[in-house]
């Protein structure tokens with residue numbers, strides 16, 4: 120039996136918001152101290168090392184919640200499962216994928232396919248200022264709504280979404296209540312990812 124000890128981490132960069140890949144060998148990792156891996160944008164990165172007992176330790180800054188996530192994984196578990204997905208515990212967004220290179224890239228492909236499907240559905244290729252930010256923002260609004268935290272001041276939860284190239288307008292279908300969510304940059308994305316509740320207000324309340 121051949122055990123492949125090379126692995127790939129796809130990490131959602133806390134600065135540029137894209138996934139960057141980093142390949143490493145478990146053997147080499149266990150001979151070294153913590154190492155710092157930098158994203159191709161050179162503005163952020165994460166540290167990776169050995170935690171003893173055949174475990175791997177990573178510390179990653181998080182684009183979504185602005186915090187830093189530390190996690191320890193059992194290498195045997197990664198090898199058995201093939202690929203492990205780590206989510207931000209505060210916002211639920213994908214933080215990284217670790218495991219077999221092919222499987223990790225497949226996971227990213229699946230995420231990107233969802234994005235492509237959204238673009239196809241809307242019929243626009245270059246409509247959005249930043250398609251990925253728009254996609255992540257929509258997903259977040261969907262989660263907030265699912266938890267019953269997208270409400271209009273009139274009490275209605277029947278909210279309409281209108282997409283602009285750089286923002287999302289939320290409009291109550293019962294009253295003039297509305298709210299604008301900016302969705303053009305990673306800064307905008309950070310804001311919506313940290314939002315737990317969206318409350319729509321009528322025109323008379325907006326200044």
Ligand SMILES: [Zn+2]
Pocket residue numbers: 132133134135136137139158159160161162163
């Ligand atoms: Zn980056």
Ligand SMILES: [Zn+2]
Pocket residue numbers: 181182183184185186188207208209210
């Ligand atoms: Zn986080």
Ligand SMILES: [Zn+2]
Pocket residue numbers: 271272273274275291292293294295296
């Ligand atoms: Zn309303």
